[in-house]
Each structure stands twice: as C-alpha cells, then as structure tokens.
Amino acid sequence: MGKNNKRKRTAAAIPQPFKLPTPPSDSPASTSLIDPEDLECTVNVLETLCEFPEELSGKEMKDLKRRIHELYRVMAEGSGLGNSLTSKISTALSDYRFTDALIYLFEMYTKNLQPKLGSLQRWVRECDATSMSDGSPGDSEALKCLDLILRIANKSHSINCQIDKKVLGTEGVVPVPKDNNIVDGINMSEVIKRKNVWKARETSKEDNEIQIWNMIQNNTLFETPPPNPYPGFRPVHHVKAADRKPPNLYDSTVYGSSPGAITLAPSEKRRKPTKVDVPDVPGAFVVLDVFTPEECLQIVEAAEAIGWEKDEAAGGSAINKSSILAKNFVWLSDASFLEHFYSSILPFVPQSAPISVDGNGGGKVRGINARFRVYQYTENQLYRPHIDGAWPAAGLHPETGEYLHDSSPVDDPLWSRYTLLVYLNGEGDIPQDTGCTTFFLPSDKMGVMEAHSVRPIQGAVLCFPHGDTTGSLLHEGSAVGKGGIKYVIRTDLLYEAKGFGQFKPPTSVGIKQGGKEEEGIGG
Numbered sequence: 405m406g407k408n409n410k411r412k413r414t415a416a417a418i419p420q421p422f423k424l425p426t427p428p429s430d431s432p433a434s435t436s437l438i439d440p441e442d443l444e445c446t447v448n449v450l451e452t453l454c455e456f457p458e459e460l461s462g463k464e465m466k467d468l469k470r471r472i473h474e475l476y477r478v479m480a481e482g483s484g485l486g487n488s489l490t491s492k493i494s495t496a497l498s499d500y501r502f503t504d505a506l507i508y509l510f511e512m513y514t515k516n517l518q519p520k521l522g523s524l525q526r527w528v529r530e531c532d533a534t535s536m537s538d539g540s541p542g543d544s545e546a547l548k549c550l551d552l553i554l555r556i557a558n559k560s561h562s563i564n565c566q567i568d569k570k571v572l573g574t575e576g577v578v579p580v581p582k583d584n585n586i587v588d589g590i591n592m593s594e595v596i597k598r599k600n601v602w603k604a605r606e607t608s609k610e611d612n613e614i615q616i617w618n619m620i621q622n623n624t625l626f627e628t629p630p631p632n633p634y635p636g637f638r639p640v641h642h643v644k645a646a647d648r649k650p651p652n653l654y655d656s657t658v659y660g661s662s663p664g665a666i667t668l669a670p671s672e673k674r675r676k677p678t679k680v681d682v683p684d685v686p687g688a689f690v691v692l693d694v695f696t697p698e699e700c701l702q703i704v705e706a707a708e709a710i711g712w713e714k715d716e717a718a719g720g721s722a723i724n725k726s727s728i729l730a731k732n733f734v735w736l737s738d739a740s741f742l743e744h745f746y747s748s749i750l751p752f753v754p755q756s757a758p759i760s761v762d763g764n765g766g767g768k769v770r771g772i773n774a775r776f777r778v779y780q781y782t783e784n785q786l787y788r789p790h791i792d793g794a795w796p797a798a799g800l801h802p803e804t805g806e807y808l809h810d811s812s813p814v815d816d817p818l819w820s821r822y823t824l825l826v827y828l829n830g831e832g833d834i835p836q837d838t839g840c841t842t843f844f845l846p847s848d849k850m851g852v853m854e855a856h857s858v859r860p861i862q863g864a865v866l867c868f869p870h871g872d873t874t875g876s877l878l879h880e881g882s883a884v885g886k887g888g889i890k891y892v893i894r895t896d897l898l899y900e901a902k903g904f905g906q907f908k909p910p911t912s913v914g915i916k917q918g919g920k921e922e923e924g925i926g927g
C-alpha cells in the first residue's frame with residue numbers, strides 16, 4: 405500500500421465534525437524558519453569549505469565546526485537509520501548475540517554512522533570481552549565486536565584508535581583456547597595481540613616498595629587496632645543504596661579528609677617525579693614518584709580502617725550488572741594533599757585540553773578532581789573494558805560544608821579531560837603480568853586488536869585522555885592474579901570548560917556521562 409492510501413485511510417477514520425485545519429498559504433506555519441537568502445549563503449559557504457578544507461583550520465571556525473558536527477549527528481538519527489541500528493546493536497550486545505551485533509556494527513561502520521559517546525561507552529561494557537586472570541583473552545566474538553566498535557569510534561569520535569602502520573611484533577599473540585580454529589576464514593586464535601606487559605621502570609632496591617598485602621596478611625598493618633573514628637577523616641556525604649544513580653545494592657559514603665590526614669614526606673626525602681610515555685599508546689603516560697611508598701601505605705591504611713564499600717548495580721540486565729567488581733572507598737581529598745599531587749604532575753600534563761572533533765576543548769589545566777575513588781581488587785577482580793566518562797569538580801560548599809558533585813562557580817566551570825590512576829601498590833603484591841591497566845587499540849588488521857598492559861608501580865600515576873577528549877582510550881583494569889591484591893586511586897584532571905555551557909558535557913557527549921549526577925557507569 406502506498407503512502408497516500410495510508411494517509412487517506414487515516415483521514416477517513418477521523419469522526420466527521422472534525423476537519424483537519426488547512427493553514428492558508430500565507431500563514432506563518434507554512435513558511436520555513438530559514439530565510440531563503442540565508443540558506444543560499446550557507447550552502448555557498450559549505451561548498452567553499454568542501455573545496456578548500458584548509459579554511460576550516462581557523463579559530464573563528466570553531467563554532468561552525470561544532471554546529472556541523474551536531475547537524476551531521478541529527479541527520480543520521482533523523483533518518484531513523486542511526487537510531488534503529490544503535491538500538492539493534494545495543495539489544496544484540498545485551499543479549500550476548502555477538503554475531504548479530506557484529507553484522508549491525510559492520511553496517512554502521514560501512515555507512516559511516518556516528519553513535520553517541522554514551523552508546524559507545526555502553527557497548528564496550530556490554531562486550532564484556534575482558535581478559536582472564538591468566539592473561540588469556542575473553543570471548544573472541546565479543547573481542548571482534550570491540551574491535552569494530554573502536555574502528556567506528558575512530559571515524560566518528562575522538563576515541564583513540566589510530567590504526568598503527570607499524571609492523572606488529574611477534575610477541576604476545578595469545579591463543580584463545582576454546583576457539584582455536586578457523587571460522588569463516590578468520591583464525592580465531594588471533595583476535596587479540598597481547599603485547600608484552602610494560603613497566604615504566606624496572607624494580608630496584610631504591611624503590612623501597614612497601615608490600616602492603618604482606619602486612620595485611622601478617623596482621624602488621626596496624627600495631628594496635630585503628631581508632632574509630634579514624635583521625636583526619638569524616639563522612640561528608642551519604643547516599644542510600646536505592647537512591648544511588650543507577651540504583652545499587654550498597655549504600656555509598658564519601659569521606660572528606662583534613663589537611664595533614666596523610667603525612668607527606670618532605671621534599672628532601674622524596675625522589676623527583678619523572679615522566680615516561682607508554683609505548684604505542686598515544687596520549688598515555690606515567691609520572692613516577694608522585695607519592696612515596698609510606699604515603700601510599702597511609703592511604704590504604706585509612707581505607708582499610710574506615711572500611712571498603714561493595715559496589716554492585718541493582719537490577720539484572722547486562723547493562724546494569726556491576727562494571728566494577730572491586731570494592732571502593734570514596735575519598736574527598738583535602739586541599740594540601742591535592743596541592744602536592746597537582747604540583748607534582750603539572751609540569752608533565754597537557755597544559756590545555758585538546759580540541760575535540762566537535763570544536764570543544766582548548767581550556768587551561770586547572771587542578772585535580774578532589775573526589776577520589778580508591779579501589780581494592782582482590783584475586784580475579786577486574787574492571788571490564790570501558791571508556792572513562794568526564795566529571796565536574798566535586799567539593800564542599802565553602803559556607804555550608806555541603807558535599808557538591810559540581811563545586812566550581814557557575815562563571816568558571818571546570819570539566820575533566822584526563823583520567824589519573826594512582827597505583828598504591830605494585831610488583832610485590834600483584835602477581836606477575838596481572839592487575840595491569842590494559843589499553844585496547846585496533847591493529848592494522850580488521851578484527852584484530854592489540855592489548856597494551858601497563859604494570860602498576862607504587863606511587864606512580866598513569867594519565868590518559870578520557871570522555872569526549874581527543875584520543876580517549878578504551879581500557880580495562882585487568883584481573884588480579886592468584887593470591888594478589890591491587891590498590892589504585894581513580895581521579896581526574898580538570899580543565900577550564902567555559903564556553904561549553906554550565907557544567908554540561910560537550911553536546912556530542914552521550915547519555916550516561918559520568919558528569920551527570922550519576923556514579924559508576926561511564927567510569
């Protein structure tokens with residue numbers, strides 16, 4: 405049946421006294437919002453830009469580029485194509501139908517459609533293609549989905565998955581035991597090329613690493629039972645499990661610290677921080693010796709004494725299942741600790757935020773998000789592959805002391821652009837080649853990803869772009885091996901966000917962005 409017939413049938417079904425009003429031809433409803441002259445002018449400008457793309461590089465083009473990016477997204481969605489494919493992919497992934505998901509993802513890839521960052525974040529979580537504690541990769545079909553998601557992201561977003569033209573090394577091709585065969589001409593044993601685990605520095609005596617796990621097991625973490633309440637820390641915010649967004653099975657408490665809660669070593673007793681780039685992972689680097697082993701120990705002591713909170717999303721769907729199996733302690737850090745942290749890394753971090761594909765970015769670096777999530781991973785615990793979301797600056801209201809998810813003044817908004825991971829323990833506590841932070845990048849072969857693992861070093865900070873920032877990286881907190889434990893702090897590096905709206909993420913940032921009053925999801 406043709407479109408016209410359908411319309412006629414609908415009109416006939418309307419009871420008689422009702423007649424659809426037909427606007428007179430000169431009524432405002434029939435005129436377009438766009439002036440024909442403006443339209444012609446816009447078309448001319450766009451044609452010129454297509455012919456001379458170098459004209460796009462000027463600063464004055466920022467606004468135009470942002471609008472074009474948004475328009476392109478709206479057009480893809482308006483066609484129904486983007487939307488329906490997006491939901492087909494989401495449903496297939498959440499039902500673990502990875503082969504179906506691959507077909508839809510491939511369609512999205514070939515049609516150059518642009519999913520929102522929120523969809524990308526959700527998809528990588530759904531893939532659940534995490535590696536095992538023995539270092540072997542997860543479901544190979546899920547890994548192929550992940551590879552394709554990265555390639556789609558590379559086209560449409562700023563997610564970092566530049567396809568490397570270098571020749572892949574021979575090391576680290578990890579076989580997938582259950583799929584060690586050829587399916588559809590694809591050698592399933594090579595879906596992921598795991599590069600050798602990388603360490604920013606070889607361990608030496610000089611590191612004076614403190615093996616915290618040994619102390620816990622030998623009951624020597626505290627000489628006497630720790631005082632309660634724990635000195636220097638106080639609860640500043642509490643959310644009941646059901647009120648958490650998304651709802652959780654456990655309550656969450658934020659503990660604020662007072663200056664001096666963690667005793668910082670004097671400068672003559674500490675090594676000078678140094679920066680080492682993570683090889684083959686563009687944008688990721690490690691700053692060594694930001695914290696001394698004693699400082700790391702004090703942080704773990706505080707968390708162990710006050711208590712870890714479990715984190716498990718309420719609700720059974722795949723999307724809701726917990727993406728963090730580690731326990732956590734949420735710490736709102738004090739100004740003096742933050743000052744030490746920030747001044748130690750400042751010389752090494754990007755001084756201004758990169759400009760995203762939609763024209764956002766460019767703000768100056770301004771500080772570190774005071775809201776620290778301290779994680780404790782025990783044997784086999786992990787944080788599935790994900791792309792971290794961006795966050796505003798958490799803090800306390802200067803007068804009322806109330807906890808604010810977003811504490812910057814309205815006229816000086818800050819927004820995070822980089823993830824900071826502080827490793828509180830290392831080699832001595834975490835079995836070899838496990839418990840790493842692992843980055844996934846597509847190789848030069850479709851369907852094959854490279855995994856680059858960074859080994860935790862006590863007191864070092866790993867920094868890499870996140871959210872909608874150019875070069876955002878897909879990564880996981882890889883499982884901790886047998887008998888091990890890993891302690892790490894996750895926080896964010898903040899940049900000026902003026903011009904992006906009041907604490908709103910850039911427009912192209914999708915739904916489950918960390919910056920909303922939501923926790924957990926989106927990292």
Ligand SMILES: O=C(O)CCC(=O)C(=O)O
Binds near residue numbers: 823879
């Ligand atoms: O534990 C790790 O190495 C990674 C943690 C992480 O990715 C995060 O907290 O966002």
Ligand SMILES: [Fe+2]
Binds near residue numbers: 791
């Ligand atoms: Fe992360």
